[in-house]
């Protein structure tokens with residue numbers, strides 16, 4: 001597009017600035033009018049009307065909040081020009097203009113006569129801003145993108161005429177590149193001004209079916225997922241009234257992305273990890289990967305189902321005798337057993353328990369009626385709650401908690417063998433069985449994998465409430481049992497699944513999306529690939545892609561929209577000089593703008609951090625404070641927490657130690673190598689992992 005870009009004339013910039021001021025004034029007027037309009041109060045003692053008053057008041061407060069002008073957020077970022085009369089109808093007597101201009105921004109702004117000044121980017125009218133091309137201009141004659149200073153002052157624009165023949169290979173927009181390369185400080189920014197066509201198709205894809213995005217590092221998966229949610233909340237508020245959530249891989253990542261949705265006007269979205277969503281785990285309770293793998297397998301669902309229902313028994317001495325005055329009503333053991341058999345497994349466990357009490361009561365009531373009595377619902381409930389009925393129910397269908405069932409399963413080898421027969425091998429059973437059982441369910445320390453099992457049991461016992469849409473980021477790392485936990489929280493809803501098979505580092509990491517989508521109960525999901533990288537310059541991305549044949553042979557090498565010949569440097573240093581060389585590198589890098597991330601094996605990063613502090617450098621250690629990414633430009637990142645993050649410059653220390661730190665080490669290294677926006681510097685004393693041998697062509701010593 002740069003062939004068509006124009007250098008803005010000062011006059012034009014002035015008139016655009018004037019329009020921006022006018023739009024700001026209009027927004028202030030809209031805000032004032034909401035604040036000053038009296039909310040109709042229905043004066044009444046009636047609780048419905050009091051409720052209505054509250055709803056009015058809250059809606060007005062929310063509307064007023066949405067109309068606050070944020071001084072550092074530009075009110076619009078783009079413009080579409082159409083032939084006059086294409087978009088707006090002219091009022092009689094109003095002289096025609098040379099073009100219909102549609103300004104696109106983060107929200108609607110209208111003038112005093114209710115004519116639109118700025119259109120919300122999510123409105124259908126805004127779609128051509130992201131999608132129109134010279135081949136398919138959609139009526140657009142010119143697309144204009146604006147550049148702003150950090151204080152939201154309009155400083156530039158870039159024009160792209162869409163009339164005339166396509167010129168073939170367009171290079172990346174200068175404003176897009178400038179936006180990506182704008183130095184980072186703190187949390188992730190929205191990309192609403194520069195969403196690319198392939199991303200826009202995903203952002204605006206319908207709510208159903210589920211969309212699954214396989215994307216190389218830095219292709220914008222997270223950005224797309226968050227913008228898609230903002231879009232869906234705008235276009236389908238009623239269908240999402242039951243709730244939505246964003247699931248991220250860890251709390252540091254959630255802190256990193258937490259401002260994106262609020263900047264897009266969505267302040268009420270729950271953002272959490274799958275572990276926090278499920279709850280129940282004792283944080284830090286470690287477990288061997290091979291045990292986690294068995295516990296995370298979907299076969300465990302059938303084991304748990306059997307284990308739970310094994311508690312429902314018929315027995316030989318279940319005769320029910322209900323006494324009322326001098327009368328005795330009897331229900332025989334075989335009748336009781338038959339009732340239990342019909343109910344067993346037909347509903348959730350606790351519903352079945354209540355139903356059993358009611359059915360037994362009903363059998364007693366039938367006898368009362370036969371005797372000429374006319375019992376009603378109250379009598380039925382009294383019998384259901386009576387001691388003889390309760391005794392039978394407690395014996396045949398005991399009250400259970402998920403913890404009680406799982407405690408028994410993981411401590412009682414015979415019970416496990418019975419529940420897991422034909423589902424888990426004896427080796428697998430031995431793996432999951434506790435070597436030193438906890439004394440009681442209360443004293444048990446539950447791991448992350450146990451939490452998903454408890455959640456499964458909880459749902460078998462009582463239905464889990466469901467919401468309407470879940471965005472799952474870094475989904476490749478989620479276990480089948482965790483997928484089931486998500487699926488049951490979104491029974492009739494849909495998902496946006498984001499991930500990269502090459503970045504799978506958990507013991508459960510999948511190597512195909514269809515399997516994971518089956519566990520999420522979304523077999524009809526659309527799988528879409530994003531392979532145009534925005535974050536990482538080509539030199540770094542190509543180098544990291546040397547790992548792909550080893551970690552994800554089915555994936556093609558990604559491409560990058562940016563090239564920077566000096567982006568990658570590698571330094572081999574002796575063990576002895578490495579710490580000192582690292583400090584020098586850090587000092588040098590800090591002279592530039594933006595953020596600097598140091599990534600090393602988890603066991604090494606603490607020492608590196610201490611060394612930097614001892615050298616008087618101001619650094620933060622990720623994972624120790626919630627706001628590490630905001631308090632310092634220099635952040636030490638344990639390799640296991642690097643996922644999803646990005647920094648302007650990255651230093652990766654001792655790649656071989658990152659690889660050797662545990663299973664899926666090459667995948668962890670791939671994540672570490674792909675975090676840089678501008679430059680990646682690798683420092684090592686130990687030999688590099690074999691796939692990285694051989695000079696990439698720009699090695700620094």
Ligand SMILES: Nc1ncnc2c1ncn2[C@@H]1O[C@H](COP(=O)(O)OP(=O)(O)OP(=O)(O)O)[C@@H](O)[C@H]1O
Pocket residue numbers: 176179180189190191194195196199215216217218219220221222223224500503534535643644645646674
């Ligand atoms: N259209 C765009 N305009 C501007 N910046 C973009 C665009 N798309 C992506 N980016 C930027 O590229 C970077 C990478 O985006 P994002 O984190 O969403 O990628 P990802 O695919 O989730 O990466 P990873 O797999 O490494 O987590 C971010 O800084 C994001 O803002």
